[in-house]
Amino acid sequence: MVLSMVDQHKPKCYLCSNVFENLEALRKHQEESHKEFVEFHKESSRTPAPGDVTVF
Numbered sequence: 839m840v841l842s843m844v845d846q847h848k849p850k851c852y853l854c855s856n857v858f859e860n861l862e863a864l865r866k867h868q869e870e871s872h873k874e875f876v877e878f879h880k881e882s883s884r885t886p887a888p889g890d891v892t893v894f
Contacts, residue, residue: 848857849864853872858864868876886892 849861850857851864851867
């Protein structure tokens with residue numbers, strides 16, 4: 839999907855492709871409409887996989 843030049847600065851929900859006026863509206867939409875997806879990814883603990891390299 840290609841957005842017009844006018845809408846490129848607006849945040850987009852990549853789960854349903856809706857465009858919002860600001861990040862707060864996007865966050866509210868995702869917490870209400872995609873509640874299961876957001877909760878699943880908030881609860882998952884991310885740990886390094888075996889063989890991951892840390893760069894200091």
